[in-house]
Amino acid sequence: MNVDNAKSQMRKGMLEYCVLLLLSKEACYANDIITRLKRAELIVVEGTLYPLLTRLKKDGLLSYEWRESPQGPPRKYYVLTPEGRIFLDALDAAWGELARTVALVKGMSPQLTFDSSTPPIDVKSQD
Amino acid sequence: MKKNITINLYGTLYAIDEDACQLLEQYLNNMRNYFSQRDGGEEIADDIEHRVAELLSELRASGQEAVSIDNVQDIIRRIGNPEQMDDEAEAEAQSTNQTPPPYHDSASAIYQSAEPGGEKKSWFAGRKLYRDPQDQLLGGVMSGVCQYFGGNDPLPWRILMVILALFSFSTIGIIYLVAWAIIPAARTAEERLQMRGAPVNAQTLSDELMRAANAAADAVNSPQVQQKARSFGGTLVSIIVFCAKVLAIFLLGLGLVTIFCVMSLVIAGCFESLHPEDLDYDALGSLIHYNSAIGWTSMFALLSALVAMGIPFIVLVRSLIKSPDQPHSFTTRTRATLLLIFVLSFVCSIVATAFTAIEGRHAKDVLYDEYVKTHPHHDDDDVVISDGTYDDAPIIDTAYDANPAAAAAAIASDTMPKPSTAKAVRVAKEKAKRAAKEAKDAAKKAVKEAKKQAEKAAQAEVDAAITSAVGATDAEKKD
Numbered sequence: 001m002n003v004d005n006a007k008s009q010m011r012k013g014m015l016e017y018c019v020l021l022l023l024s025k026e027a028c029y030a031n032d033i034i035t036r037l038k039r040a041e042l043i044v045v046e047g048t049l050y051p052l053l054t055r056l057k058k059d060g061l062l063s064y065e066w067r068e069s070p071q072g073p074p075r076k077y078y079v080l081t082p083e084g085r086i087f088l089d090a091l092d093a094a095w096g097e098l099a100r101t102v103a104l105v106k107g108m109s110p111q112l113t114f115d116s117s118t119p120p121i122d123v124k125s126q127d
Numbered sequence: 128m129k130k131n132i133t134i135n136l137y138g139t140l141y142a143i144d145e146d147a148c149q150l151l152e153q154y155l156n157n158m159r160n161y162f163s164q165r166d167g168g169e170e171i172a173d174d175i176e177h178r179v180a181e182l183l184s185e186l187r188a189s190g191q192e193a194v195s196i197d198n199v200q201d202i203i204r205r206i207g208n209p210e211q212m213d214d215e216a217e218a219e220a221q222s223t224n225q226t227p228p229p230y231h232d233s234a235s236a237i238y239q240s241a242e243p244g245g246e247k248k249s250w251f252a253g254r255k256l257y258r259d260p261q262d263q264l265l266g267g268v269m270s271g272v273c274q275y276f277g278g279n280d281p282l283p284w285r286i287l288m289v290i291l292a293l294f295s296f297s298t299i300g301i302i303y304l305v306a307w308a309i310i311p312a313a314r315t316a317e318e319r320l321q322m323r324g325a326p327v328n329a330q331t332l333s334d335e336l337m338r339a340a341n342a343a344a345d346a347v348n349s350p351q352v353q354q355k356a357r358s359f360g361g362t363l364v365s366i367i368v369f370c371a372k373v374l375a376i377f378l379l380g381l382g383l384v385t386i387f388c389v390m391s392l393v394i395a396g397c398f399e400s401l402h403p404e405d406l407d408y409d410a411l412g413s414l415i416h417y418n419s420a421i422g423w424t425s426m427f428a429l430l431s432a433l434v435a436m437g438i439p440f441i442v443l444v445r446s447l448i449k450s451p452d453q454p455h456s457f458t459t460r461t462r463a464t465l466l467l468i469f470v471l472s473f474v475c476s477i478v479a480t481a482f483t484a485i486e487g488r489h490a491k492d493v494l495y496d497e498y499v500k501t502h503p504h505h506d507d508d509d510v511v512i513s514d515g516t517y518d519d520a521p522i523i524d525t526a527y528d529a530n531p532a533a534a535a536a537a538i539a540s541d542t543m544p545k546p547s548t549a550k551a552v553r554v555a556k557e558k559a560k561r562a563a564k565e566a567k568d569a570a571k572k573a574v575k576e577a578k579k580q581a582e583k584a585a586q587a588e589v590d591a592a593i594t595s596a597v598g599a600t601d602a603e604k605k606d
Contacts, residue, residue, distance in 0.1 A: 022210060030174065031181055045207030050174040054167045073137035073180045 011042055012022065017044055017095060020080065020088045023062065024092050024122040053078060131193055136180040141187065147196040154203050159337050161209040178206060208336070254324035257313035265366060268306045271313070274322050280448065288371045292356070372443050379440040383433065390429045421486050428479030434472035438465055541552065 018040070022033055030053070034046050056062045061084035064076045080088070130145040143151070149463040158175050162168030181196055182202050191198075262281065271290055273281040292299040311320045317332060325331055328592065 030178060045177065045212065046178065046205050047207035047209075047212040049161075050171045050178070051212050052164075054171050054544070055172070058167055071184050073139055073177055073184075075181075076177070 015048070016056070017053065017088075017091045019049075020061070020084060021058070023078055023080045024085065025089055027065075027077045029067075029075040029077045031075075036047075052084065056084075060084075104125060129195075136176065136183065139180065139184065139196055141180075141183045142192060143183075143194040143199075144196060147199040150196060150203075151179070153336055154199075157332055158209065160332070163576075164280045175206060176460035207336075212265065255321045256310055257318055257322040258310045259305070259319075259322060260312045260314065261319075263370070265303075265307070267312065268303060268310060271310060271322060272306075273604070274324075285369070286373055286447075289370050290377070293370070293374065369447075372447055376440060376443050376447070379436050379443070382436045383440060385432050386429055390433075421483060421490060422500055424479050424483040424486065428476050428483055429471040432477060435469060435476050438472070440467045 015037075018037065019033060022028060028036075030049060033053075034049060037049075050061060054063065054080050057064065057078075063080060063081050064078045066074050067077050069075050131142055132145055132148055134143055134148060135141075155172075155176060159169075159172040162171045165171070179202060183198075186194060186198055225293050238596050239240070254275050256275045257271050258267040259274060263283065264270075269284045270281040272282045286298065288303070292303075311318075317335075320326075320331055320335055356467040543604045
């Protein structure tokens, strides 16, 4: 179904942002992230996370440390680096812009004219 | 009951069933190979293995002692296969069916075994000959051969095999057993791909693995389970049933073809322009010409025989080519209806055949009598007189020899004993004709002779008269 396709495309875009959001609050390991993202219905297949985490780590946005676990093998705990934090702030701003764009487009659809009540937005400056 | 082995993942031991371990191993290797061509791919593979270990620990913590193949399939489904994990464009670019790019040493081990080792059978369009244990009736030999030659459906091969076996007695059976022993079974994903001639790279391997995992989850069809489920007796019975079905189909097919031929003869006989005198008395056409009811009943008999043979034929063929996703070929209602039709047509065919035979016999007798009465002479007949080799002809022969005229008269007036075959009658008629002719000729000859004699006598008389007349005149002159 095309809707599912579009949805999964949208989710893919949001995935990175959400992962960084989660890690900004506390250090998590893969299982934690997966559980929370699943609860938010953001990922279906766990495997999508691992390449993403590795890429973020390669880009220097995340780092990890090993901690022993009471049962099972040792776990990788990911934590946000300072560069990651800056990146996250930028993503926050980007997300706000996107949301506003969508709202505007939605709100503007019945009438296509500006009037003095709506604040003038320069659409071209948004990337 | 399954064998259980212990595996070691990052220092922790897990008890896992043998088949589950095999599947898991394949999955992890596949994962490793897929990501090894990426930068940082080893780490991803490690992460995934860690995840697997965690999930296994959770399982154990929840009280389950041994990891079963269902658990492994669940894990595989949760973590997913590499295509679902692609978050980079390079994943798309690399998952094409090109020759696999060079791998790290640790990852290329599996591919080294895929290089043509040369110890298998000959290459044929890039395929290797394997047996297919996932689609086996006996040993999967036919299935493997079929895939080797590019076919999709092993059924025609199997039918061919059974027919050959029936006609060559044990030779084909021995060949089959030898093939079963020699040809290896395609057990790993890589071998299955080679069997079908598909290119072997990371993409297709993982596809194949996923397909195998899902297939095993849907039906209890994994090779090990199927092998253990088949006892020797069960296999034997299924083979015998299969052979019997093929034989029955073969015979029924022959019967149907025969019926069609006879039907066409009947129809031809009805429409032929009939000169009853040109035909043998047993010709169906002349019978039908005489009594059209015979035509109807014989057609009816043939049609119902057709149905009676056709129904089991169709049922058997359907049962053989039934696809696995059709649970039953017929509902109970359909089966009851078919059975009813079959019994009815069987009875009808027998009754109609009997009726046709009785009616036909009667018609034949009537026609025969008519023929004999209305055709005493036959100038068109092209008959070669035999030298008395017919069984009935001797009666007429001896009569002819003794007294040709009387024999001819007797035949013409119908007092001679009738021969039972039409040819003997014709022979008799011809002989009578000849006799008459000869008599005529003899008579003619006699008449001619008599005439000649009469002429001669008359001539002599005339001569004598002249002589005496001349003598008398001479005597008168002397006086």
